[in-house]
Amino acid sequence: MSDELTLTKPQDEPRDKVPSTDEPLLQVKGLTKHFPIMGGFPFKRQVGAVQAVDGIDLSVMPGESFGLVGESGCGKSTTGRLLTRLLEPTRGTITYRGRDISRASRKQLAPVRSEIQMIFQDPYSSLNPRQTVGSIIGGPMEVNGINPPGGREKRIREMLETVGLNPEHYNRFPHEFSGGQRQRIGVARALALEPKLIVADEPVSALDVSIQAQVVNLLKKVQSELGIAFVFIAHDLAIVRHFSHRLAVMYLGKIVEVGDRDSIYNRPRHPYTHALLSAVPEAKLNDNEEEERERIRLAGDVPSPINPPSGCRFRTRCWKAQDKCATDEPPLVQISGNLAGHLTACHFPEEGSTTAREEDIILDKALLAMEEGQPADAVPEQTT
Numbered sequence: 001m002s003d004e005l006t007l008t009k010p011q012d013e014p015r016d017k018v019p020s021t022d023e024p025l026l027q028v029k030g031l032t033k034h035f036p037i038m039g040g041f042p043f044k045r046q047v048g049a050v051q052a053v054d055g056i057d058l059s060v061m062p063g064e065s066f067g068l069v070g071e072s073g074c075g076k077s078t079t080g081r082l083l084t085r086l087l088e089p090t091r092g093t094i095t096y097r098g099r100d101i102s103r104a105s106r107k108q109l110a111p112v113r114s115e116i117q118m119i120f121q122d123p124y125s126s127l128n129p130r131q132t133v134g135s136i137i138g139g140p141m142e143v144n145g146i147n148p149p150g151g152r153e154k155r156i157r158e159m160l161e162t163v164g165l166n167p168e169h170y171n172r173f174p175h176e177f178s179g180g181q182r183q184r185i186g187v188a189r190a191l192a193l194e195p196k197l198i199v200a201d202e203p204v205s206a207l208d209v210s211i212q213a214q215v216v217n218l219l220k221k222v223q224s225e226l227g228i229a230f231v232f233i234a235h236d237l238a239i240v241r242h243f244s245h246r247l248a249v250m251y252l253g254k255i256v257e258v259g260d261r262d263s264i265y266n267r268p269r270h271p272y273t274h275a276l277l278s279a280v281p282e283a284k285l286n287d288n289e290e291e292e293r294e295r296i297r298l299a300g301d302v303p304s305p306i307n308p309p310s311g312c313r314f315r316t317r318c319w320k321a322q323d324k325c326a327t328d329e330p331p332l333v334q335i336s337g338n339l340a341g342h343l344t345a346c347h348f349p350e351e352g353s354t355t356a357r358e359e360d361i362i363l364d365k366a367l368l369a370m371e372e373g374q375p376a377d378a379v380p381e382q383t384t
Contacts, residue, residue, distance in 0.1 A: 023098065024059035024060060024061055024095075025060050025061060025062045025064075025096070025097060025196060025197060025229050026059065026060040026083065026094070026095070026096050026197060026229070026231075027058075027059045027060075027094075027095040028056065028057060028058050028059070028083070028092065028093070028094055028095075029057050029092060029093050029095075030055050030056075030057065030091060030092035030093065031053060031055070031056050031057075031079070031082060031089055031091075031092035031093075031094065031102075032053055032054055032055050032056075032089060032090045032091040032092050033052050033053040033075075033078055033082055033087060033089055033090050034049040034050065034051050034052070034054075034090045035049060035050040035052060036048075036049050037049060037050065037306065048306055048307075049306070050305050050306055051253050051305045051306070051308060052075045052078040052253055052305060053075045053078050053079050053082065053253050054075075054253040054254060054308075055091075055092065055254070056075075056079065056092075056250075056253075056254065056255045057255070057332065058248055058255065058258065060197065060229050060231060061229070062196070062227075062229055063223075063227045063228070063229055064229050064230075064245050064246065065223055065229070065230040065232060065243055065244045065245050065246075066229070066230065066231050066232065066244060066245070066246050066247065066248070067232045067233075067234065067240040067243065067244030067246070067247030067248070067261075068080075068231060068232070068233045068234075068247065068248055068250060069233075069234060069235060069237060069240050069247060069248075069249055069250070069276070070235065070249060070250035070251055070276075071235065071251070071302055072235065073252075073302055073305070074250040074251055074252055074253065074302065075250055075252070075253040075305075076201075076202075076233045076235075076250055077121070077201050077202070077233060079233070079250070080118065080199045080201045080231060080233050081118075081201075082094065083116070083199050083231060084116050084117075084118045084199050085101060085104070085109055085112075085116075086118070089102050096112060096115075096116065096197075097196075099112075110144075113144065114140070114144045114146075114193040114195065115193075115195050115196045115197065116195060116196070116197045116198075116199070117140075117189075117190035117191075117193065117195040117197070117198050117199070118190065118198070118199045118200075118201065119183075119186050119187060119190050119198060119199070119200040119201065119203045120186060120201055120203075121201045121202040121203065121205060121206060122206050123179050123180075123182035123183040123185075123186055123206060123207070124174075124179065124182065124206070126186055127174040127182055127185060127186065128174070129173065129174050129175060130173075131173075131174075132170070132171050132172060132173055133156075133160070133169055133170055133171070133172050133173070133174070133185055134153065134156050134170040134171060136174070136185060136189055137156045137159055137160070137185065137188050137189045137192050138152045138153075138155075138156050138192070139189075140189060140192050140193050141155070141192055141193065144193060146193065153170065155192065156170060156188075156192070157170060159188040159189075159191055159192055160185075160188055162188065162191065162222075163184040163185075163187050163188045163191070163218060164184060164214075164218065165181060165184055165185070165188070178211075179206065179207050179208065179211070180207055180208070180211035180214060180215060183203060183204070183206075183207060183215050184215065184218065186203075187203075187215075187218065187219065187222070191222065191226075194226075195228060196228065196229060197228070197229045197230075197231070198228055198229070198230050198231075199230075199231045199233070200219065200230060200231065200232050200233060201233045202233055202234050202235070203215060203219065203232075203234075204216055204234075204236075204239065205234065205235070205236070212239070216239055216242065216243060219232075219243065220242075220243055223243075230243075230244075232244055237265075237276060237277065237280050238280065241261060241265055244261055245260065245261060246258070246259065246260050246261065246341075247259075247261060247264055249264070249270065249272065249273050249276065251272050251302070251313060251314050252302055252303060252305060252308055252313040252314070253305055253308070253313075254313055254345070255332060255345070256270045256272050256273070256314065256332075256344070256345045256346070257269065257270040257272075257273045257342075257343065257344045257345065258332070258341075258342070258343050259338070259339070259341055259342030259343065260339070260341060260342070263338070263339050263341075263342040264342075265277065265354075266352075266354070267338075267339075267342075267352035267353065268350065268352065268354065269335055269338065269342075269344040269346065269349040269350055269352055270314075270344050270345065270346045270349060270350070271314065271318050271319065271320055271346065271349075271350055272314045272318070274294065274296055274350050274354065275296040275297075275298055277293075277354050278293060278294050278295050278296040278297075278354070279296075279297075292355060292356055293354050293355065293356055294354055294355065294356050294357050294360075294361075295356070295357075295360040295361070296319075296360070296361040296362075297360070297361070297362050297363065297364055298317045298363050298364070299317060299363040299364040300316075300317060300364075303316055309326070310326055310327070311324075311325050311326045311327050311328055311329050311330075312325040312326075312328075312329060312330050312345075312346070312347065317363065319361050319363060320348045320350075322347070322348065324347050325347055325348075328347070329345075330345045330346050330347045331345060332344070332345040333345075335349050337352060338352070
């Protein structure tokens with residue numbers, strides 16, 4: 001159904017579009033968020049901190065779709081909430097249209113709130129079950145004092161039609177809709193104020209595979225036809241590749257690689273990006289077809305963000321780690337041979353290719369032993 005949608009921006013209330021410029025719509029520098037861990041008896045005191053996001057830099061251009069990928073727990077969702085100022089940053093700056101909003105008060109943020117909207121991950125918990133669809137979508141307009149010509153109800157029905165829902169669903173409650181329809185309601189709520197930037201936090205991960213493509217295609221149409229910039233947060237690399245113009249790869253609160261879509265997917269340089277891409281399944285046309293992509297399987301889980309590794313945070317799971325990686329944190333810079341704007345944070349970057357290696361990289365000793373039918377202590381920890 002969504003493939004046949006023709007999106008039209010309401011003309012009742014004209015609003016200036018973001019001008020075409022080389023200046024970023026949103027720019028982040030040194031963004032940090034540490035959640036304190038309280039302990040001690042009898043007095044509560046801070047005994048540590050969860051370093052969810054630790055000094056990241058990124059920028060989003062007007063009308064651009066920017067992807068943010070990484071394993072669960074790497075800080076993607078926290079970053080999204082920081083960008084929309086749902087969370088207060090510990091350090092760093094967030095600049096929106098040339099204005100620093102990182103420490104802005106609630107009153108100072110009021111004019112910006114309508115221009116930066118968010119689509120949440122879970123369509124079941126992000127909608128108030130006691131409110132009708134009309135109240136959910138119309139709530140942001142009421143809060144911001146927006147009274148479009150023809151009334152709010154007319155605008156709400158237009159939004160429902162825009163996202164492929166029946167305008168007659170205006171008086172229904174969320175429990176009467178499927179997961180995909182609920183997420184469309186969330187999209188309509190984000191579009192109601194005609195924002196310039198939408199942060200989509202894994203908007204399809206809670207949906208059935210059969211309807212994920214419908215919602216992604218809907219967002220893509222919204223992005224291209226209404227000129228809205230997106231920060232698209234996801235762990236599904238295939239969806240991010242389909243949706244985003246540029247993307248950043250996060251690991252344990254840090255951005256380890258950033259660049260345009262083709263550069264990241266076809267010529268990655270950071271070992272973690274190689275490992276992520278090697279995990280993407282590819283269908284074979286026949287059983288005799290040989291594997292053409294490299295295969296990398298990492299050992300263990302992501303280290304705790306309470307006490308992350310020194311130096312490069314990926315070094316505890318990296319097959320190229322050396323002493324320097326433990327003492328010096330690699331800067332996010334352009335490496336020789338990379339295209340302009342393709343930045344990597346690695347002392348010993350990989351070759352810019354994802355073709356198959358002579359031997360797989362398998363860092364999980366137990367897994368390798370299981371595949372070879374040997375005792376776990378009979379095989380080396382690393383095979384390259």
